[in-house]
Amino acid sequence: MTDTILIIVGMTLVTFIPRFLPFLAFSRLRFPRPVKKLLRYIPPAALGALILPGVWTAIPNYPLVAIVGAAAAVICSWFKGEIILTVFLSVTVAFLGLYFLGY
């Protein structure tokens, strides 16, 4: 077995196990109240942490373009609430920003 194959197999296991364990363990078990409360706030906490600080470097070397594109997404999503429109608009704004900066 080459090193690369060993790396792939090892990585497959360590990425799969954390995703699978909760399904294996919790699908037949009921959570106590404090845990339930915590779980309810996992989605916004995770989304916040996925967006920041990563969005700064979403477009390498052009943080400002990324921020303007992200701001466009926030505004569009606030008023329209449409996922596809928001993604499309945000990418378009970034594209125009890069174009005018002579990318």
Place this chain on the structure above:
Amino acid sequence: MASFPIFVGYIPVAVTFGLLAKSIGITLGETFLFSALVFAGASQFMALQLMQMGATPAQIIALTLVVNFRHFLMSSYLVTVFPIKGRPWLLPLLSFGITDESFAYFSTRPPREGINFVLGLQYSAYISWVGGTVIGYLFGNVLPSILQASMGLALYALFIALLVPEAKKSLSVAVVAVIGGLIHSFLAWFELFADGWNIILAILAAAGTGAWLLDEEEEVEN
């Protein structure tokens, strides 16, 4: 249609992965297996970089565990909203399909459409990830670089598009999201822990703050 933003967001990243994998000299088969078996963007890029630096397999695998352990938190939440009663054979398939993006989608929009909808979204993302990887390896950079660079924003725009409507409905959701983002930025800025730990700590701290301080408001929901 629901999976379209994920599809758009994955393609340029996957193409880049294929391209980079070729440039460090691993075979097409290995590159395919990377995306088909590991199916985890950030840690795949990290692995390429570490391989190039001459890291050992053990180091790479250990770091991957740390980087992807956040999915443990995401799965723990999703198990409460996925309609999985009486379908134990689907559990491995469903959990394999969990990514930041599909989590973001289902955590803000519980899948009332049923389990086929969940699998459909997860595996169309999977196909675009694996397909994009192979295309990148075989044909190099098929997208003009300016388009590729702007599409780097697509997944963030997706996260925003999923979060903002929820934040608009509930102040506590907005507060918890902002806290999560700020704590993660703070930890990352000062490089306090390894990358994977930063996001896990940020999620736990922000969700904990929400559960501890803000639970009054939404008590009715149960």
